Amino acid sequence: MVMDWAYFARCIKEHFVPPRWRNPLIELASLYKIGTIDNYTKHFMAHVACAGLLNKQQQVNMYTAGLLEPLKIDVEF
Structure with missing residues (x-):
């Protein structure tokens, strides 16, 4: 060709x-958790590195926002 x-x-x-x-x-x-938590965390870390300046609390809030219940509740408390 x-x-x-x-x-x-x-x-x-x-x-x-x-x-x-x-x-x-x-x-x-x-970004939402689909699949394993390890896979979600890996994708989250790749995206957060490109997202600009976020303080730690903002990163935690965005991370937990993408989790499904009941894991989201367990991580937040």
């Missing part, structure tokens, strides 16, 4: 470069 360099470059950018409209804080706030 023959492809031109412009098409190849566009495909690479679409795959590896985040979109300009991306808002890491909104992505973090919309």
